[in-house]
Amino acid sequence: MASIEISNAVKSYGAVDVLHGIDLDIQDGEFIVLVGPSGCGKSTLLRMIAGLEDITSGAISIGGTVVNELQPKDRDIAMVFQSYALYPHMSVAENMSYALTLRKTAKEKIADAITNVAEILGLTALLERRPKALSGGQRQRVAMGRAIVRKPQAFLFDEPLSNLDARLREQMRTEIRKLHRRLGATSVYVTHDQIEAMTMADRIVAMHDGIIQQVGSPVEIYDRPANIFVASFIGSPAMNFLKGAYEIAQNDTTGIRLTDGSFVPVLPARGATANQTVTLGARPEHIALVPDGNGGIPARVELIEPMGLSTLVHVSLAGNPVKIFTLDRPDFAVDSFIHIAFDMEKVHVFDTQTELRLPPESEPHMARTA
Amino acid sequence: MNVSGNSPARKLVYWGSHYLMIGAFVVFALFPLYWLLKVSVTPNDILYTEGVRMWPSRTTWENYFFVLTQSNFPHYFLNSVIVAGTTAIVTTMVAAVTGYSFSRFAFRGKMIIVALMLITQMFPLVMLIAPIFKILAPLGLTDSLTGLIIVYTAFNVPFATFLMQSFFDGIPKDLEEAAMIDGNTRFQAFRRIILPLTLPGVAATLGFVFTAAWSELLFALMLVSSESASTFPVGLLSFVSKFSVDFGQMMAAGVLALIPACAFFLLIQRYLVQGLTAGAVKG
Amino acid sequence: MDGGKSVTTAMQAGKLPVERRGVISRRLSGILEPYLYVSPALILIIAVMLMPLVLGLSYAFRDIRILNPFSGGFVGTAHFQTLITDDAFLGALVNTAWWTFGSLLFQFTLGLILALLLNRDFLGRRLVQALVFLPWAVPTFLSGLNWAWMFNPVVGPLPHWFTALGLMETPFNILSDPDLAMWGPIVANIWFGIPFFAITLLAALQSIPKELYEAAAIDGATTRQQFISITLPFLAPTIAITLMLRTIWIANFADLIVVMTNGGPADSTQIVASYIFTQAFRRLDFGYASAIAAVLLVLLLAYALGVIALRRAMTHADS
Ligand SMILES: Nc1ncnc2c1ncn2[C@@H]1O[C@H](COP(=O)(O)OP(=O)(O)O)[C@@H](O)[C@H]1O
Numbered sequence A: 001m002a003s004i005e006i007s008n009a010v011k012s013y014g015a016v017d018v019l020h021g022i023d024l025d026i027q028d029g030e031f032i033v034l035v036g037p038s039g040c041g042k043s044t045l046l047r048m049i050a051g052l053e054d055i056t057s058g059a060i061s062i063g064g065t066v067v068n069e070l071q072p073k074d075r076d077i078a079m080v081f082q083s084y085a086l087y088p089h090m091s092v093a094e095n096m097s098y099a100l101t102l103r104k105t106a107k108e109k110i111a112d113a114i115t116n117v118a119e120i121l122g123l124t125a126l127l128e129r130r131p132k133a134l135s136g137g138q139r140q141r142v143a144m145g146r147a148i149v150r151k152p153q154a155f156l157f158d159e160p161l162s163n164l165d166a167r168l169r170e171q172m173r174t175e176i177r178k179l180h181r182r183l184g185a186t187s188v189y190v191t192h193d194q195i196e197a198m199t200m201a202d203r204i205v206a207m208h209d210g211i212i213q214q215v216g217s218p219v220e221i222y223d224r225p226a227n228i229f230v231a232s233f234i235g236s237p238a239m240n241f242l243k244g245a246y247e248i249a250q251n252d253t254t255g256i257r258l259t260d261g262s263f264v265p266v267l268p269a270r271g272a273t274a275n276q277t278v279t280l281g282a283r284p285e286h287i288a289l290v291p292d293g294n295g296g297i298p299a300r301v302e303l304i305e306p307m308g309l310s311t312l313v314h315v316s317l318a319g320n321p322v323k324i325f326t327l328d329r330p331d332f333a334v335d336s337f338i339h340i341a342f343d344m345e346k347v348h349v350f351d352t353q354t355e356l357r358l359p360p361e362s363e364p365h366m367a368r369t370a
Numbered sequence B: 001m002n003v004s005g006n007s008p009a010r011k012l013v014y015w016g017s018h019y020l021m022i023g024a025f026v027v028f029a030l031f032p033l034y035w036l037l038k039v040s041v042t043p044n045d046i047l048y049t050e051g052v053r054m055w056p057s058r059t060t061w062e063n064y065f066f067v068l069t070q071s072n073f074p075h076y077f078l079n080s081v082i083v084a085g086t087t088a089i090v091t092t093m094v095a096a097v098t099g100y101s102f103s104r105f106a107f108r109g110k111m112i113i114v115a116l117m118l119i120t121q122m123f124p125l126v127m128l129i130a131p132i133f134k135i136l137a138p139l140g141l142t143d144s145l146t147g148l149i150i151v152y153t154a155f156n157v158p159f160a161t162f163l164m165q166s167f168f169d170g171i172p173k174d175l176e177e178a179a180m181i182d183g184n185t186r187f188q189a190f191r192r193i194i195l196p197l198t199l200p201g202v203a204a205t206l207g208f209v210f211t212a213a214w215s216e217l218l219f220a221l222m223l224v225s226s227e228s229a230s231t232f233p234v235g236l237l238s239f240v241s242k243f244s245v246d247f248g249q250m251m252a253a254g255v256l257a258l259i260p261a262c263a264f265f266l267l268i269q270r271y272l273v274q275g276l277t278a279g280a281v282k283g
Numbered sequence C: 001m002d003g004g005k006s007v008t009t010a011m012q013a014g015k016l017p018v019e020r021r022g023v024i025s026r027r028l029s030g031i032l033e034p035y036l037y038v039s040p041a042l043i044l045i046i047a048v049m050l051m052p053l054v055l056g057l058s059y060a061f062r063d064i065r066i067l068n069p070f071s072g073g074f075v076g077t078a079h080f081q082t083l084i085t086d087d088a089f090l091g092a093l094v095n096t097a098w099w100t101f102g103s104l105l106f107q108f109t110l111g112l113i114l115a116l117l118l119n120r121d122f123l124g125r126r127l128v129q130a131l132v133f134l135p136w137a138v139p140t141f142l143s144g145l146n147w148a149w150m151f152n153p154v155v156g157p158l159p160h161w162f163t164a165l166g167l168m169e170t171p172f173n174i175l176s177d178p179d180l181a182m183w184g185p186i187v188a189n190i191w192f193g194i195p196f197f198a199i200t201l202l203a204a205l206q207s208i209p210k211e212l213y214e215a216a217a218i219d220g221a222t223t224r225q226q227f228i229s230i231t232l233p234f235l236a237p238t239i240a241i242t243l244m245l246r247t248i249w250i251a252n253f254a255d256l257i258v259v260m261t262n263g264g265p266a267d268s269t270q271i272v273a274s275y276i277f278t279q280a281f282r283r284l285d286f287g288y289a290s291a292i293a294a295v296l297l298v299l300l301l302a303y304a305l306g307v308i309a310l311r312r313a314m315t316h317a318d319s
């Protein structure tokens, strides 16, 4: 096992910069998830760690050794591909033992390792099969097994679950987490699925346009997103955003005046000045329905979306669509007006210009990104 | 897919005409070969009197016997096997690495090299005979099988490269990346993982080049002057002059010479169809 | 983003100096690798095709006759001046067009039909495919000899069949009739060339997704409409490029003519490629032969560039 340090890593294809100075320290044994929309450079970063892409500038070290100039085979890492990349002409056992054979590991040792890993992954009955004769889920397991038998310094995963159906994906998510707890191996996991990121990561690295937006634990990222991008990307249903002006009223109450004139009280935001253009960010579960209308802001109902456990109420407020999460079963008529209230302690204020979050003055200072 | 409509009558008409046309193509393809065979087993004395009969009244293996025991033909045959076999193997190896690099790397000058290879396909090859002779003579490579092999290899590399490339294009890049992470250099990954997966492509290329080299006449005729280095097409021509055009024997030799090329081709034609996807047609 | 952390990682990286020699060798070998792979092919092509081509082009400006010990001198454009008044050459140009497009039209049409027939599943398809592709494996001069034999009324069946069909009054050899002789090599060439088109077009046909036909059938397209709206557009790129390459290849292809008619009778089957062969290896005038070959090469290049430009213009017009 080893730590991975990435410092000021840049990747360009010709004149196009795909990654702009990535800095990231991954602790020994940590499970890191790189998350971001498709095309943001996650795979490129992962492949640079693997040695499959050259590093344009900067340095990557694994276990304290700079690996910039090492070939993939000399980096002692294992990788699970989205397509699984199983060797079609080899049996499951051969696929899993191939790397060990190349390293001239003793035959008995290989056999032991294979038996052991096959047992962990439930592949024992399939060892003599060719990949063609396996289901998608089984192939995925073989790809995992191929990585595990090697006992590498680090595991790299590139969207390994995206070819599975929803139920299998959920199951594998848990299994990979359990495996990680058991093996304790440093892992870098790439996904565009924020639910995978939230459920699996020790720390999430949120990326956008080749730049790291925020690094933090899932709860940190969810509760204290660094900027509008992270706030909107993480969480489903997504956060609501409303533009307005920051106001400091008499008796020092602070709030945001929305474009329709309604006033949403918020905690005093650090660095916000009176009349500054800001964006109010509120997760659907932080907006309450006010049945008697007392003190609430009026909003027009557009759609009621039952989700089983909960219900999502779509309303229009100051011309913006707003989603509200509730455990009740409201039966509002479409186009009727209801009253809603924002949870003052939980909503966020973002600087509209820089898109950065302006944290409440009461929140302790802390390093938020890597 | 239902192409023939649903009524049994239409189906019958459809498949009837289908088999009829297929039959016509098969007859057109095979009849000349049949005629070759017929002439080769016709005794000399009735070759002309029964020239247009579909099958002679008597047949003989004499022509074959003569060709195999009394002529230089076995020697020509051996030369041809050496030349065509070596050419096929060397060309396929060269084409495999070149096709692989076309399929996997983006590098400066790639388009120029591809264009160059395409342009070579337009050369009137007769024009190259004299210059090639001039270049090979001081190297002692005229009148030698090695010289022929070098020339044939160069001529066949462009098409073979495009053919191999189309096979590599069909294999996901992930596979050699996985192999590199498992502990191979890129070249080892190519040799141990990718190449075994393109065996049909290798077979198709081998067969294609073998057939081409096996049949080549012009350069074999012009670059080689001695009996000992003659290939069978040249030897076959020598039947015309030496034995006062003994057609029966010549046809027998021709039938014998057809056997390896046809056998090879029958085996690989299926893979050729697989490989000649849009990419390979560029060649 | 936070600047503070990157300083520490930069310092850590600084503590681990990279070995200089490794840097250079990996970068360099990374850049050189593709060239290493293509170098054998490139060396062969340059040495055996490109250098001889340049040398051959230089012959076009020299007097090179093998039997004349005083030849070898520089003659400027004299060969080319002879060429424009050489009736045999001009006749050969016309014959080349005949030979090329006559062969191509039938090879392509029949090859396409064969590919469509083979693209259906039917009993014995594998065997039929192997058999109909066989002519491609037959050495060209052998097939030339064999076809010449078959056109001969004494030993071949074809003239008798033509007579029976009413195409001829009495059996005769079309290869010795100046008006018809060209059809001999063309038929042999069609026989030899159908498999090439059938194989390439069959490969292209098999790469068309089956779902497209199913979707079209559900949309109510007839078989013929499916052919026009799906099959042809999918085949178009393959057709365009194979037709172009084959045109060039056939124009250069002299073997069948040399074996079957040797250009005769009365030069009626002489094409440019066989004329070059005659000049070079029967009259041993390599200078003149090279000049003709140079002209042929230029014509073929112009043709190829013209076709490519036309295609580009057409695809631009489409979009
Ligand atoms: N070989 C390449 N040449 C040019 N651009 C590339 C290449 N590979 C990837 N890119 C670009 O780099 C960006 C990041 O790609 P990638 O890392 O695959 O994104 P992700 O995995 O986050 O979806 C994309 O915009 C992509 O277009």
Ligand SMILES: [Mg+2]
Pocket: A042, A043, A044
């Ligand atoms: Mg990706």
